[in-house]
Amino acid sequence: MNKIPKSHPRYLSLVTREQISKGMKQGVVHETGLIAHGRGEAFDYLLGETTILPTNKAAKAAAAALLAGNNPVISVNGNVAVLAANSCVKLANLIPAKLEINLFHRTQMRVNKIAVLLQTHGANTVYGVHPNAKIPGLDHDRALCEKEGIFTADVVLIPLEDGDRCQALQKMGKMVIAIDLNPLSRTAQAATITIVDNVTRALPQIEHWVKELKGKKQSELEKILKTWDNSKNLSSVMSFLSKRLNSLS
Amino acid sequence: MNKIPKSHPRYLSLVTREQISKGMKQGVVHETGLIAHGRGEAFDYLLGETTILPTNKAAKAAAAALLAGNNPVISVNGNVAVLAANSCVKLANLIPAKLEINLFHRTQMRVNKIAVLLQTHGANTVYGVHPNAKIPGLDHDRALCEKEGIFTADVVLIPLEDGDRCQALQKMGKMVIAIDLNPLSRTAQAATITIVDNVTRALPQIEHWVKELKGKKQSELEKILKTWDNSKNLSSVMSFLSKRLNSLS
Numbered sequence: 456m457n458k459i460p461k462s463h464p465r466y467l468s469l470v471t472r473e474q475i476s477k478g479m480k481q482g483v484v485h486e487t488g489l490i491a492h493g494r495g496e497a498f499d500y501l502l503g504e505t506t507i508l509p510t511n512k513a514a515k516a517a518a519a520a521l522l523a524g525n526n527p528v529i530s531v532n533g534n535v536a537v538l539a540a541n542s543c544v545k546l547a548n549l550i551p552a553k554l555e556i557n558l559f560h561r562t563q564m565r566v567n568k569i570a571v572l573l574q575t576h577g578a579n580t581v582y583g584v585h586p587n588a589k590i591p592g593l594d595h596d597r598a599l600c601e602k603e604g605i606f607t608a609d610v611v612l613i614p615l616e617d618g619d620r621c622q623a624l625q626k627m628g629k630m631v632i633a634i635d636l637n638p639l640s641r642t643a644q645a646a647t648i649t650i651v652d653n654v655t656r657a658l659p660q661i662e663h664w665v666k667e668l669k670g671k672k673q674s675e676l677e678k679i680l681k682t683w684d685n686s687k688n689l690s691s692v693m694s695f696l697s698k699r700l701n702s703l704s
Numbered sequence: 705m706n707k708i709p710k711s712h713p714r715y716l717s718l719v720t721r722e723q724i725s726k727g728m729k730q731g732v733v734h735e736t737g738l739i740a741h742g743r744g745e746a747f748d749y750l751l752g753e754t755t756i757l758p759t760n761k762a763a764k765a766a767a768a769a770l771l772a773g774n775n776p777v778i779s780v781n782g783n784v785a786v787l788a789a790n791s792c793v794k795l796a797n798l799i800p801a802k803l804e805i806n807l808f809h810r811t812q813m814r815v816n817k818i819a820v821l822l823q824t825h826g827a828n829t830v831y832g833v834h835p836n837a838k839i840p841g842l843d844h845d846r847a848l849c850e851k852e853g854i855f856t857a858d859v860v861l862i863p864l865e866d867g868d869r870c871q872a873l874q875k876m877g878k879m880v881i882a883i884d885l886n887p888l889s890r891t892a893q894a895a896t897i898t899i900v901d902n903v904t905r906a907l908p909q910i911e912h913w914v915k916e917l918k919g920k921k922q923s924e925l926e927k928i929l930k931t932w933d934n935s936k937n938l939s940s941v942m943s944f945l946s947k948r949l950n951s952l953s
Contacts, residue, residue, distance in 0.1 A: 472736070472739055475739065476735050476736060476739070479735060480735075486725050486728060486729075486735075486738060487721070487725060489735060489738035489739050489742065490721055490724065490725070490738050490739070490741055490742035490745065491742060492739055492742060493738065493739035493740060493741060493742020493743040493744070493745070493746070494742040494743065494745050494746040494749075495742070495746075496739065496742070496743050496746075497742070497743040497744075497745075497746030497747055497886065498746055500743075500886070500888070637746065637749070639749070639952060689953075690953045691953075692953075693949050693950070693952055693953030694950065694953045696949050697946045697947075697949040697950040697953060698946075700942050700945050700946040700949065701942070701943065701946040703888060703942055704938075704939045704940075704941075704942030704943045704946060
């Protein structure tokens with residue numbers, strides 16, 4: 456870390472890259488998480504490593520959904536834990552929402568390490584350590600969940616999730632909020648609300664909107680959700696990216 | 705591997721992802737190579753995982769440069785070795801050009817493993833195993849090179865290289881050919897000829913053009929190089945990406 460000066464134009468992206476590498480060595484991040492992180496880096500680069508207007512709107516809708524939900528749950532995997540454990544815990548405590556660990560390449564060791572990481576940042580109950588239910592239609596360990604957590608959740612926030620799981624949660628009738636830097640991914644396309652942003656910026660952005668909207672009537676929150684058009688918002692993001700590439704060419 | 709059906713629309717990208725993961729476990733690929741691979745995947749996704757027209761033109765110019773050179777060298781790192789050892793060796797034997805191992809995170813163990821991999825695919829001399837020179841201006845191990853190889857090369861092909869090294873080679877007065885999926889990267893911007901393509905497609909593409917141009921007069925090869933405009937070609941690539949994103953939005 457001391458090799459990277461803070462004045463470096465891409466300091467933050469280099470810091471998160473080191474966090475992910477370190478996370479793998481510590482057994483929190485799976486090796487495929489490094490490749491996924493690289494894909495995110497590329498899209499973040501195209502975004503200009505900043506939160507754009509359509510994304511801010513999506514964060515507002517996400518905050519409304521999480522506040523309006525009866526049992527909102529934030530799903531946490533290895534990359535999310537390493538990059539944003541603190542933001543996840545802060546957001547969960549603020550809404551309040553539950554935190555549940557869900558891993559594609561699940562080992563009990565990794566689950567336990569992530570649980571400790573979340574607890575270190577002030578999480579109370581961490582779901583997903585002892586799963587007792589399954590998301591229908593998924594044949595991997597990522598189907599494993601908890602009855603009181605994701606299984607009965609009406610709103611699920613899935614930062615950095617794969618497309619299969621996003622679609623399976625949708626099929627269960629849940630409102631799914633995705634954080635995904637690739638606006639073209641199946642996750643981004645399938646979610647109810649897609650936040651095309653870096654998880655380290657998106658979570659504080661949702662937190663900002665939760666603070667703004669907390670205390671509002673349920674009808675006001677539902678109005679925000681009723682007028683939400685995810686396809687239109689994704690189009691705005693892609694249009695932004697297209698124009699940015701064009702301006703650089 | 706047997707989990708991925710060949711009919712999967714993204715079969716090849718999933719295969720290369722597994723190769724990179726396996727390469728890390730075997731000690732050939734550094735962990736940061738996984739993140740770099742992910743960045744490449746994202747840009748390849750935007751390209752449509754295909755070779756586009758401007759890239760084909762760049763591959764032709766690259767072939768001309770490699771054939772026109774007095775001492776052309778192909779630089780090989782961990783990711784390149786895992787993804788395209790066979791293509792590198794075939795191309796080196798065809799031109800003929802030298803093969804030199806150059807690693808950012810150099811250990812003698814990794815160097816030896818890559819040398820064995822190249823030799824398994826039919827490489828004769830592999831340079832870079834016992835470096836005896838340094839590229840000026842680089843303070844990392846990636847400065848290490850061989851006098852008979854990269855140090856005195858007039859044309860260097862650098863697939864999947866970092867920006868610092870690309871710029872340092874340019875400063876030595878060499879003609880630098882980069883293969884980089886990110887048209888905006890420092891490597892892509894600094895190279896003499898930039899091939900914005902997946903290394904697994906780019907190397908066979910160069911090989912195709914080497915076969916086409918072999919035996920042509922030096923003056924004909926030089927004509928191709930004199931009319932080469934790298935900035936213009938990169939603009940065409942970005943314009944393509946911009947239009948593709950726009951068509952998808």
